[in-house]
Amino acid sequence: MSGGDRLHQDEIPPGTLYLLILRTLARGGEMHGYEIANSIQQISEDVLRVEEGSLYPALQRMMIKGWMTAKWGTTAGNRRARYYRLTAAGRKQLEAEVWQFDRVMQAITRVIQTA
Amino acid sequence: MNWFIELGRRLFMLFRRSQFDRDLEEEMHLHRELREQEQIEGGVAPEEARYVARRRFGNDLVLREESRDMWGWNWLEYFVQDIRFGLRMLARNPGFTAVAVITLALGIGANTAIFSVVNAVLLKPLPYADPDRLAVIWVTEPSAPGGLFPNTGPDFRDWQDMNRSFEGMSAITIAGATLTGSGEPLQLHGLSVSPNAFQVLGAQPQLGRSFSPDEGPSGHNHVVILSYGLWQSAFGGQKNIVGNKVTMDGEAYDVVGIMPKDLRFPTVWGRNPQYWTPITMDAPKWKTDRGNHWFWVLARMKKGVTLNQAAAEMVTISARLAQQYPRTNTGVSARVRSLHEQLTGNVSEVLWVLFAAVGFLLLIACANVANLLLTKTVGRQREIAVRLAVGAGARRLVRQLLTESVLLFLLGGVAGLAVGMAALRLLLRAAPAGYIPEVVSVHLDSRVFGFTFLVAFVTGTLAGLIPALHATRVSFGEMLKESGSAVAASHGLARGLLTAGEIAIALVMLVGAGLATRSLIRLLGVQLGFDPRQVVAGRISLPDSRYPKEPQQTAFFRNLLDRVQALPGVVSAGAASELPLDGGSNGAVVIEGQPAPKDVWSSPLVELCIVSPNYFRTMRIPLLSGRDVAETDTPEAPPVAVINETMAHRFWSHQDAVGKRFKHSDPDAKWITVIGVVGDVREFGLAEPAIPEAYYPESQETYPELVLVVRTANGPQAQVAAIRNAVHGLDKGLPWYRVQTLSEMVSDSSREKRFVALLLALFAAVALALASVGIYGVVSYSVSQRTREIGIRMAFGAEVRNVLGMVLREGLRLVIAGVAVGLLGAWALSRYLTSILYAVRATDLATYILAALLMTAVALVACLVPARRATKVDPMVALRYE
Numbered sequence: 001m002s003g004g005d006r007l008h009q010d011e012i013p014p015g016t017l018y019l020l021i022l023r024t025l026a027r028g029g030e031m032h033g034y035e036i037a038n039s040i041q042q043i044s045e046d047v048l049r050v051e052e053g054s055l056y057p058a059l060q061r062m063m064i065k066g067w068m069t070a071k072w073g074t075t076a077g078n079r080r081a082r083y084y085r086l087t088a089a090g091r092k093q094l095e096a097e098v099w100q101f102d103r104v105m106q107a108i109t110r111v112i113q114t115a
Numbered sequence: 116m117n118w119f120i121e122l123g124r125r126l127f128m129l130f131r132r133s134q135f136d137r138d139l140e141e142e143m144h145l146h147r148e149l150r151e152q153e154q155i156e157g158g159v160a161p162e163e164a165r166y167v168a169r170r171r172f173g174n175d176l177v178l179r180e181e182s183r184d185m186w187g188w189n190w191l192e193y194f195v196q197d198i199r200f201g202l203r204m205l206a207r208n209p210g211f212t213a214v215a216v217i218t219l220a221l222g223i224g225a226n227t228a229i230f231s232v233v234n235a236v237l238l239k240p241l242p243y244a245d246p247d248r249l250a251v252i253w254v255t256e257p258s259a260p261g262g263l264f265p266n267t268g269p270d271f272r273d274w275q276d277m278n279r280s281f282e283g284m285s286a287i288t289i290a291g292a293t294l295t296g297s298g299e300p301l302q303l304h305g306l307s308v309s310p311n312a313f314q315v316l317g318a319q320p321q322l323g324r325s326f327s328p329d330e331g332p333s334g335h336n337h338v339v340i341l342s343y344g345l346w347q348s349a350f351g352g353q354k355n356i357v358g359n360k361v362t363m364d365g366e367a368y369d370v371v372g373i374m375p376k377d378l379r380f381p382t383v384w385g386r387n388p389q390y391w392t393p394i395t396m397d398a399p400k401w402k403t404d405r406g407n408h409w410f411w412v413l414a415r416m417k418k419g420v421t422l423n424q425a426a427a428e429m430v431t432i433s434a435r436l437a438q439q440y441p442r443t444n445t446g447v448s449a450r451v452r453s454l455h456e457q458l459t460g461n462v463s464e465v466l467w468v469l470f471a472a473v474g475f476l477l478l479i480a481c482a483n484v485a486n487l488l489l490t491k492t493v494g495r496q497r498e499i500a501v502r503l504a505v506g507a508g509a510r511r512l513v514r515q516l517l518t519e520s521v522l523l524f525l526l527g528g529v530a531g532l533a534v535g536m537a538a539l540r541l542l543l544r545a546a547p548a549g550y551i552p553e554v555v556s557v558h559l560d561s562r563v564f565g566f567t568f569l570v571a572f573v574t575g576t577l578a579g580l581i582p583a584l585h586a587t588r589v590s591f592g593e594m595l596k597e598s599g600s601a602v603a604a605s606h607g608l609a610r611g612l613l614t615a616g617e618i619a620i621a622l623v624m625l626v627g628a629g630l631a632t633r634s635l636i637r638l639l640g641v642q643l644g645f646d647p648r649q650v651v652a653g654r655i656s657l658p659d660s661r662y663p664k665e666p667q668q669t670a671f672f673r674n675l676l677d678r679v680q681a682l683p684g685v686v687s688a689g690a691a692s693e694l695p696l697d698g699g700s701n702g703a704v705v706i707e708g709q710p711a712p713k714d715v716w717s718s719p720l721v722e723l724c725i726v727s728p729n730y731f732r733t734m735r736i737p738l739l740s741g742r743d744v745a746e747t748d749t750p751e752a753p754p755v756a757v758i759n760e761t762m763a764h765r766f767w768s769h770q771d772a773v774g775k776r777f778k779h780s781d782p783d784a785k786w787i788t789v790i791g792v793v794g795d796v797r798e799f800g801l802a803e804p805a806i807p808e809a810y811y812p813e814s815q816e817t818y819p820e821l822v823l824v825v826r827t828a829n830g831p832q833a834q835v836a837a838i839r840n841a842v843h844g845l846d847k848g849l850p851w852y853r854v855q856t857l858s859e860m861v862s863d864s865s866r867e868k869r870f871v872a873l874l875l876a877l878f879a880a881v882a883l884a885l886a887s888v889g890i891y892g893v894v895s896y897s898v899s900q901r902t903r904e905i906g907i908r909m910a911f912g913a914e915v916r917n918v919l920g921m922v923l924r925e926g927l928r929l930v931i932a933g934v935a936v937g938l939l940g941a942w943a944l945s946r947y948l949t950s951i952l953y954a955v956r957a958t959d960l961a962t963y964i965l966a967a968l969l970m971t972a973v974a975l976v977a978c979l980v981p982a983r984r985a986t987k988v989d990p991m992v993a994l995r996y997e
Contacts, residue, residue, distance in 0.1 A: 034146045053173035057181040064124055082142050
């Protein structure tokens with residue numbers, strides 16, 4: 001059941017939504033919003049749950065930044081949908097964000113372990 | 116580069132907003148549908164499935180708003196909304212809008228007009244190539260500290276040889292000639308210049324050439340360059356005039372060039388020239404006479420040389436000349452002024468005063484409109500409080516109210532620009548000739564437009580800020596509790612301050628206008644020393660070519676005076692070399708029996724004039740003792756002079772001056788006997804005190820150019836044609852020019868003061884009117900707020916007199932505060948007026964008292980209207996109020 005128990009479903013850490021979207025698109029190629037949301041959830045085995053609508057403002061911002069482009073296409077069920085695809089700038093941004101995230105995580109881990 | 120591409124994407128989005136909204140909505144809709152479908156497939160009931168899909172998606176309205184935010188165009192959307200809303204509000208209150216826009220149009224328009232002049236005269240560079248390098252060099256003399264004098268030929272040539280600061284120096288003096296050969300003889304005014312003058316100025320002729328360096332010595336200097344205006348008016352713009360000859364003063368001159376239409380030659384002396392001829396470079400006064408100061412010097416500094424460096428070098432050069440020529444040059448030095456300062460120095464102080472006056476006017480207009488806006492926001496207080504209570508951002512509300520007032524001021528700015536254009540046209544027409552330097556052209560340009568809209572914007576923001584901040588500071592609870600009266604009280608303070616401020620500023624302007632007007636009255640009350648009524652005057656200039664000998668000139672004038680005297684309607688006729696109020700020439704004198712001065716500079720200076728018999732009678736200058744000049748004072752008879760009262764007092768106080776002798780300070784001068792004493796006249800203008808003056812008989816000191824003065828029995832204008840006929844009866848080739856009645860001349864001489872006083876009075880009157888509208892508004896608003904209170908008082912038996920007193924007292928408080936501050940302000944600021952005042956001190960007590968009384972009286976009348984309305988309040992109606 002995806003309605004689920006709040007205790008086991010974590011809000012994603014702030015600032016990582018972009019990272020998650022970028023990573024998802026890097027792996028999956030062209031995707032529309034619903035697919036991105038599902039993908040994030042599945043891969044994190046339902047631990048990470050995005051308030052699904054909040055993908056859309058993030059997607060807008062990433063388009064302005066030029067990290068991705070969008071074009072309208074058709075779904076398997078023959079519905080019109082907007083498909084997002086990573087640009088070269090987006091890949092670079094992904095690397096930067098991953099590197100940044102690792103740094104922060106390592107630092108936090110160290111703090112936790114030495115405590 | 117990245118931000119640029121990003122901006123491109125944002126702009127793309129801006130122009131496809133509706134498409135964007137549709138896309139986003141479709142995308143989100145699809146998302147929720149797919150989720151719903153997934154739930155149904157997982158076995159959830161349809162209603163439950165939809166609910167889950169919605170819940171997991173979040174608030175789609177907020178999310179869409181957030182998505183839109185990402186593109187960063189919200190401010191623009193709000194702005195457009197605010198403007199629409201503002202325009203609607205303004206359209207809904209046409210009365211308010213009209214009053215505010217008219218008030219602002221007056222304030223802004225006056226500023227636009229005056230700023231146009233300030234811009235053209237003081238801010239814009241002069242219309243010459245590299246104008247910053249142009250300078251005027253004057254001579255300073257120990258006898259007259261602060262005075263600036265023309266140069267002498269030999270000194271000028273030494274300056275040219277010795278200096279390293281200047282690229283070129285040019286000698287320039289006024290000239291005049293009679294042009295014949297094309298119809299009526301035409302009297303021209305022109306300039307004699309060194310051949311390099313145009314090169315120094317950086318001006319090129321439109322046709323032909325300018326002078327060549329060898330066109331100075333006589334035999335080579337009968338060449339002339341015409342102004343565009345003269346070329347058009349006298350020669351019909353014919354191109355073949357260049358290379359041909361014209362006749363000036365009976366001599367042939369080669370026309371070598373025509374100057375372009377837009378050349379505005381600097382006019383330090385005289386008027387915009389009609390022609391230029393080379394200065395005669397072999398006359399003794401050019402080559403050897405270091406005592407004769409007769410031309411001014413225009414110079415162009417070398418690139419990179421500053422005014423101070425050039426000035427310092429000229430001082431050094433002067434010191435060297437003083438060592439070399441101690442008799443003429445001891446103590447003589449040079450002063451370098453930028454051409455800009457030279458041309459605009461006179462008018463700049465007045466311009467700043469006028470600019471300050473219109474600035475004040477605008478402040479008052481703004482305060483009035485701010486007051487109106489305050490009243491209006493009080494009316495909207497409930498609306499605003501409700502909006503704040505339901506969560507509207509205070510900042511957004513302030514911005515909205517501000518947008519409204521800025522919009523109002525921009526409308527005022529547009530109307531002000533129209534008012535300003537009309538005002539500027541009037542101003543330029545009313546300004547005395549030459550008052551605004553002829554070299555600048557005044558018109559509305561982009562800078563003036565920018566200024567106007569900047570002023571509108573800034574004042575709009577300031578005036579809007581007060582009510583906007585007030586309106587949003589008040590909390591909802593307070594609003595409901597107090598039902599508006601507390602808010603009204605705090606607004607009352609703001610309005611009171613604004614109004615007192617208006618009164619203070621208006622009073623400052625009244626004092627300024629009052630001082631200027633009193634100066635003008637003093638000036639018009641000056642004893643002229645002659646009677647200008649019914650007198651007409653005009654110049655006659657005898658050309659050397661036809662009247663080479665002095666007896667011929669004397670004979671001509673004697674004949675002419677006889678003929679004019681015989682004309683019917685002529686009371687008497689005379690002639691003089693200079694008219695009063697018009698300046699003249701002077702000379703150093705030695706008084707018989709008094710110790711001789713040690714050098715030229717310590718000899719007393721006396722104003723010199725040449726007159727015909729009957730001149731004094733014609734002008735009604737009273738003969739105090741002795742006799743008038745007469746035809747018997749021939750060249751063979753001993754030299755004589757009539758002197759004025761001031762000269763008699765200065766040199767022969769407590770004695771009879773008649774029979775005493777004086778002479779000029781040059782070594783071979785003869786003694787001159789005083790034969791009469793006449794009353795003083797104002798020689799240099801109304802504001803200048805009388806100075807010692809000597810009049811020589813025309814029959815002894817012949818002069819080829821005289822002013823013919825004619826007193827008529829009834830109306831001088833009617834005699835002009837007859838007098839001109841008399842001149843032409845003697846010589847067809849002689850113009851009678853610069854013809855003018857003396858009344859006109861006298862009134863011209865006070866035109867500048869009248870112009871400034873008129874403008875200041877006009878501005879002060881508008882300020883007074885606006886300030887009284889302001890106080891009227893405040894008092895009547897407060898009366899309307901206190902209707903219930905007044906009603907209760909009257910119900911309890913208060914009398915009309917009490918109510919009237921109560922309201923008037925409130926107004927009076929504001930007036931007294933405003934007047935007190937205004938008097939202090941006027942006292943502090945009036946010293947900047949000193950330069951435009953005459954015979955009135957800037958702290959003239961009477962003016963201050965009168966201005967304060969006028970302001971108080973007008974303000975009280977403005978209070979009286981609402982106060983009387985208060986007394987008509989019907990207690991029953993008042994108690995039901997609200």
